[in-house]
Amino acid sequence: MAFNILVAHGGGPTAVINSSLQGLIEAARTSRCVDRIYAARYGAEGILSDDLIDLTDVPAEVIRRLHHTPASAIGSCRRKLTESDYPAVLECFRKHDIRAFFYNGGNDSMDTCNKINQLAIRENLDIRVIGIPKTIDNDLNLTDHSPGFGSAARYAGLNAAELALDASALPIHVVVLELMGRNAGWITAAGGLASRLTDCEQIIYLPELLVDPDKMLGDIEAAYAKGAGLLVTVSEGLCGLDGKPLADSGLVDGFGHSVPGGTAEYISSQIMSRLNIRSRAEKPGLIGRTSMAYVSEIDREEAYQVGCAAMEYALAGETGCMVAIRAERSSDYRSSLFQAPLAAVANVEKKFPLEWIEDGTHIADAFFDYALPLMGGEFPQYCNLRTSGGIL
């Protein structure tokens, strides 16, 4: 009997989602139980249009390149599957004799994955449905953290630190850095690494707290007046006291969420026009999820392992679950994997703990106790010769 498998990516990619794909493929090849390995081209779109990629015979050395390839090598989409799509999904599964379906994604994708699992049960299909976690936003429930977050956080932290060094070496303007995260401040909080690695002043605004623009400008003016440079780090989804985004692109994505835009640019223009202080807004945007040079090695390894585990769970007959990560931080960081029920993951958003925000604009040590191991552990010691001793 053929045991064919199908994997699909949902939503925005990360720097390490291809490592999960690599882990899945390599585990499938090792198992000797798997016949054909299919991937949906461009995620749900590929399932609905029966556009599958047969990966069974792709050479091992090509698969190994997934390790350093960002974005999704099989393609992804933001299309949310609805009830009317189910016949086409079933048709695809039946036509290709799919016995295990893997959906690699974030909150919305796990909701879809859960619905497909319920559909499979109702239709009495002989298929295992397994979720593989992936989101830079780190907002998936039950898992300690999500693959992709550690690398996005390392990107945010080190780039904020490097920018802070520039802002304090040439303190002619307030530098405003916009980081990804619509509703959750996990990535922006990681930008707080700049305050631990440099002596530049830094003020951080997470989307969890509504912002009073007047107070914000007052804080910026006071911090810049200290004279040693200032980095203002903000989340793209920052909202004013009315609960509306400070800057709104006017767009809505495929899952129906509104897309914020230009938050740093907006704050920067306010600094210039209302405080008469020069300012620059920097927005790496998607680069924060594509940059391979800032990948966290621990994140990449865990992404690989959740891919392997998904395959092993399916071979063991498990279904209706997402691979989740359990972490120990007592001495050295260690993690292990377990099965979280899809129904308990779907559409539950893990919130950034408000007690990790200090005085509204700084990040507590507790966050870094949690996040530093995920961000890859080792960080540089910089040199500042303007201050005595030269060591930061």
Next chain:
Amino acid sequence: MAFNILVAHGGGPTAVINSSLQGLIEAARTSRCVDRIYAARYGAEGILSDDLIDLTDVPAEVIRRLHHTPASAIGSCRRKLTESDYPAVLECFRKHDIRAFFYNGGNDSMDTCNKINQLAIRENLDIRVIGIPKTIDNDLNLTDHSPGFGSAARYAGLNAAELALDASALPIHVVVLELMGRNAGWITAAGGLASRLTDCEQIIYLPELLVDPDKMLGDIEAAYAKGAGLLVTVSEGLCGLDGKPLADSGLVDGFGHSVPGGTAEYISSQIMSRLNIRSRAEKPGLIGRTSMAYVSEIDREEAYQVGCAAMEYALAGETGCMVAIRAERSSDYRSSLFQAPLAAVANVEKKFPLEWIEDGTHIADAFFDYALPLMGGEFPQYCNLRTSGGIL
């Protein structure tokens, strides 16, 4: 007789300007002829206010951290020295018995350096005046290239490639990437590496050519319609047919140059409003000159060597020159250093060769023959499983 030296940084820092500082300091320490090593805190400002940092006894292990520290460890400024500042400059040189002055900077700084040299000759000062080249913009005359460019180009090229992979894996929007370079397209051209490493469509606009916005939108619409994603790479200083920046921040910098702003954001909004296609604008901005993870090792090594050479030239009694780079590309890349007269470097802008722009929107191979060795040589081979074979 005391032989004291003074080094100052001018203008915006690069990822490797601290390596030039390290080279200078380590060469000075090796020489045994140098007594005190001073640095001007915040560049010209430090000279004028007699605010020097004494680096003579800073431990060697602190100096070695300059290797991986971005921005300027001694501080920089954008103040241009004028005639009325000369008495204070002379006072600083005399008070601290400075016998060699090193100014590390770009075009404007080399102009200042040249004027200080003429001043020293007029005043009969026993001082050597040496320029150390530094600019991400690569527009210094006589030198094959400028330290700092290779790393900024590596950043531009690899980040454009990584973003192109994202744009083609999830082709739901046109991604517009803004790169640094007000008047010269050297860095933006390096973004063309994306077309060599990925199969994503890419259109590039350099500031050397005026842009017809209607034609630009037509080109974008046609390229996006091919369906495999589109990356539009633009220089921050892009101008319309009227010769004015497409987007203008309204700011003027300390050297009197107007500061462009939001070019990608502007183009992105035009794509959405006039073409009704989704678009995202990304602008890493200063990150393009601070990111240590994308440093080109060749660039860093050359930056170190020009610092060493500056010290050696001064000890040999040379003055009125800038350290310049001669490069050989016949088989393997090799470079050597020579002295370029400051008077011939000052205020002459090296232009990007127009024949390296093909069809207005693509970069010729000749540019990459020139730039690839400077960008650090080795580049990843990515994996795209959506296309047959999986290899890009």
